[in-house]
Amino acid sequence: MPKTNKTALNEKEGVSISEITNASSIKTIKNRRKKQINPEDLVSNILKKNITALSRAITLVESTSLKHQETANNIIKQCLPHANKSIRIGITGVPGVGKSTFIETFGKHLTAIGKRIAVLAIDPSSSITKGSILGDKTRMEDLVKDENAFIRPSASGSSLGGVARKTRETIILCEAAGFDVILIETVGVGQSETTVHSMVDFFLLLKLAGAGDELQGIKRGIIEMADTIVINKADGDNLSKAKLAKVEFNRALHLYPTKSSNWQPRVATCSALQNEGIDNIWKIILEYIDITTKNGFFKTKRNDQNKFWLIQTIENQLKSDFFNALEIKEALKNQIQLIENNQTTPFAAAEFLLNLK
Template structure:
């Protein structure tokens, strides 16, 4: 039998076609038609509203896509889900690598699901600045939580976006809320500006620390402390219990030195052992107390409104920047301008003005 006939026979078999005389191209076309078509925006919306996590995953993939057609469909899905969102508590969790974020989130998530909560974990994995690749290993690190029917874990590559937070994390929150998840946990990469970005999209901001790492005083000086609604010293187990308690006292004193928060909340410090599942219930009680306070003084709604405006402005900035750099004239002019700036033939500010003037001139 010839190679062509062999290939045809194999393709025919996969497509469920019995005619031996069918050509390769015909068989390929039949296979394509036999595959399940991509769900429409309405089907995705209906699936999400019915709590279907497969539809949720597909919709998130859609909003993370840079394809123009996908973006239009994603916007339709987001708009359809928006009236059913905003019913969750959004919790940002940050800490330097090695502090035990994944272990804490798994223990915390399991505690929440045991209380009947539905928990979505949006874990942002750091992307390499060289290869732009990402490990996306959170599902392997949270072996117990990933098998929980009331939990949903979505790792996303941070890419090169604001502070390392996945570009569409804000929209993903909306979809998860519409899918019925009442607790949204957002884990940051813990490398700097990501904390600022996450703080602008959550209700409660939790800072994880470890004792004995030699950075307690440095941590007190950092601006992130001003954003934290609670500091939790993790790994308070074994020989580390005494150090953890000393660190708690140190952070307690430091937290009282910062200006009073608009929410009226006084940040607290506590210890926990994610490994031994100790102190996890106290963390949830702290968050519950905070939520009760900010609902009673209406700060919760005020903050949500401010965040919505913030992300509208961020989206405008992002789209303008994208449009600017995708203009053929700008792409062409940018290369020559770069060389002139590097050779000190023109100042960076004058070069920027030339590029912007050219951009706006073409928009007239």
């Protein structure tokens, strides 16, 4: 009896090999092995501007799996020395202002002059509705087909902070993949503008002429954040109204104190639909980059943004650790009741709760 016969599979002649070793399973297993993520390979492919590798890395960043997050952190760390070289532009404006059309036209203008651009989005509502801006890529028909453009819908997440973190990490990956300009769209809901403002170099506010829109903007403090206000749809019958709005916004902007960037915010008009005034906006941005690079503000702002995110992340974690602890949740309810009954003060209650931990 030859030694080979010792294997159980060959014990009886005529018995086919076990199911698990059938051709289909082997293929699946091989495919899985192939899919096994090798961070070093991914990084090296990202640096080679491979879009598939970039997309896979972003998927890891967005994953809720702890293992994926560890791999993502590893990849981001390796990408960091190659990041930070793009111009990061935030774009906001109320629904209907024409953000998608603007990004499409502006993006096409940039790729036409040889830039590689990435389009990301911050959409806090997507974590609730599971919908997403940029989700409907058909709204950017031309840009989506452009090989020098990369469009990625908003990450979803349980909180705006979570979405923001994923977007910031995605920026790093996109920069490592050699994108020159990162456009970050925001829906203009809740705190999303502030969040985007805290991660971009240049903040662009899209507006329409008329409609009392101006005052709403002032109220929400968005105008103060804008490095440039662009009045869109300045075409046809709308043109003279847009020019008037430009004068008004310019006057309003001059009432604000000079920014620490030494940059006097601009007002421009454009028609994204008819591709008019788009080159001028890019010129304004380049001028901004030039001025703020020379006076050091560009670097200072990025450092400040990094510190902001560092502190924010820590503070959010401290708070959620505290308030999510079971013993605190119970005791908090009780203390609030005591406060309402005039049996304790908010300060005494705070001390009591802090002593529980």
